[in-house]
Amino acid sequence: GESVGLHLPTLSVQEGDNSIINCAYSNSASDYFIWYKQESGKGPQFIIDIRSNMDKRQGQRVTVLLNKTVKHLSLQIAATQPGDSAVYFCAESAEKLVFGKGTKLTVNP
Amino acid sequence: EAGVAQSPRYKIIEKRQSVAFWCNPISGHATLYWYQQILGQGPKLLIQFQNNGVVDDSQLPKDRFSAERLKGVDSTLKIQPAKLEDSAVYLCASSLGGGLKYEQYFGPGTRLTVT
Numbered sequence: 367g368e369s370v371g372l373h374l375p376t377l378s379v380q381e382g383d384n385s386i387i388n389c390a391y392s393n394s395a396s397d398y399f400i401w402y403k404q405e406s407g408k409g410p411q412f413i414i415d416i417r418s419n420m421d422k423r424q425g426q427r428v429t430v431l432l433n434k435t436v437k438h439l440s441l442q443i444a445a446t447q448p449g450d451s452a453v454y455f456c457a458e459s460a461e462k463l464v465f466g467k468g469t470k471l472t473v474n475p
Numbered sequence: 476e477a478g479v480a481q482s483p484r485y486k487i488i489e490k491r492q493s494v495a496f497w498c499n500p501i502s503g504h505a506t507l508y509w510y511q512q513i514l515g516q517g518p519k520l521l522i523q524f525q526n527n528g529v530v531d532d533s534q535l536p537k538d539r540f541s542a543e544r545l546k547g548v549d550s551t552l553k554i555q556p557a558k559l560e561d562s563a564v565y566l567c568a569s570s571l572g573g574g575l576k577y578e579q580y581f582g583p584g585t586r587l588t589v590t
Binding site: 411463465466468 | 515517531568575579581583584
């Protein structure tokens with residue numbers, strides 16, 4: 367069935383470093399992908415999305431890369447800040463959103 | 476702009492009891508979603524409404540879960556009877572439309588503990 371997974375459950379970085387969070391997906395029919403940020407006690411918050419006809423998309427301090435050949439998605443956060451500490455989920459969609467299990471990012475001051 | 480409101484924020488019940496959660500979406504949002512998020516996992520869609528009609532309830536355990544959105548605005552999700560494995564955060568989300576080009580806005584969730 368459809369599933370989205372992540373390579374690492376936790377990631378710890380120093381403030382100011384760049385962070386890379388990875389995601390593997392399994393449904394080759396998925397054509398839309400989203401990264402969400404979820405802080406403790408809050409619902410997921412949209413960060414950035416990408417469609418399958420693109421391989422890279424940039425936002426403010428964030429970049430999403432999509433490699434359809436190996437079904438891999440990554441989120442890059444530049445100059446990571448303490449406020450970036452949260453759990454990050456990738457989600458894929460062919461017809462509805464399917465979320466992965468999440469990576470907990472900790473930013474050390 | 477007010478966000479998605481949910482209540483209660485926390486609920487503790489014993490197994491076999493019933494419980495109901497309430498969601499008030501962002502004004503004007505036609506589409507409403509209920510997700511279940513078990514600890515350590517990503518949210519899983521339970522049901523999607525378009526106005527007051529059900530679009531997708533394929534992952535809703537219909538023997539114990541029910542949801543309604545009678546007037547196409549607020550929604551309630553009910554569990555009766557609850558099981559231990561229902562312990563989770565129940566998230567409500569809303570969007571302007573039903574297509575995935577419309578961003579989903581999530582509420583803070585209701586954390587349910589079944590003992």
